[in-house]
Amino acid sequence: MEELLYKIRQCAICEAHLPLGPRPIVTANSKSKIVIIGQAPGTSVHKTGIPWNDPSGRQLRKWLGVSDEVFYDETKFALMPMGFCYPGKGKTGDLPPRKECAPQWHEALLQEMPNIELVILIGLYAQKYYLQQDAKNTLTETVANYKAYLPKYFPIPHPSPNNRFWKGKNPWFEEDVVPELRKIIENLICVR
Known part of the structure; x- marks a missing residue:
């Protein structure tokens, strides 16, 4: 695992496209x-x-019901984005994640983690990549149908403050889905 993480952290395959x-x-x-x-x-x-x-x-840690200490405990949570580097600014926010990362590194990383019991898919990019044809037409539909992807996957929206409009239109997410997510997290890692 350490060797793989070292290789990933040295990766520069899309360097020409990264503003920072x-x-x-x-x-x-x-x-x-x-x-x-x-x-x-x-x-x-x-x-x-x-x-x-x-x-x-x-916001993500609030949804999960975990402290910073628990969240950053790598024996509990692996934190793996679709794109490992900052992609740059777009017209309405950050650009989409670079497409090179997930095919290059995800499978190898997941193979090094045999104890994985849940994969939380945050946002449309992760959901489309991992759920493929099983993803619904919209993020809202996919998240609303989260039970269909359990026990392996749990799709959620991005916790960005920019998503407050979505959260306002979909109060069921924090009222119904977040408590279910917390229950699963608590059972998997014994959060007390």
Whole structure:
């Protein structure tokens, strides 16, 4: 695992497309029980090198019902984005994750984690990649049908503050889905 993580952190396959240069952000351990697959690091995460070290990460930890200490315990959570490096700014937010990362590294990483019991798919990119034809037409439909993907996958929206409009239109997510997610997390890692 350490050798693979070292190779990933040295990766520069899409360097020419990265405005801030390559800085692959990933944490994993052969004992990890839950994998969180997000989109790509933002500028704050790029600067610090700490995954989910931003407002989105704080919201994600609230949804999961875990402390920072538990969240960053690599024997509990592996943090693996679709694109490992900050992709740059687009017209309405960050650009999509680079397409090179997931096919290059995900399978090898997942093979090094035999204890995985749940993969949380955050946002459309992760859901389309992993659920493929089983993903619904929209993120909202996929998240609403989360039970269909259990026990392996749990799709959720991105916890970004920019998604407050979606959260406002879909209060059922925090009322009904988040408590189910917390229950599963608690059972898997014995959060107390």
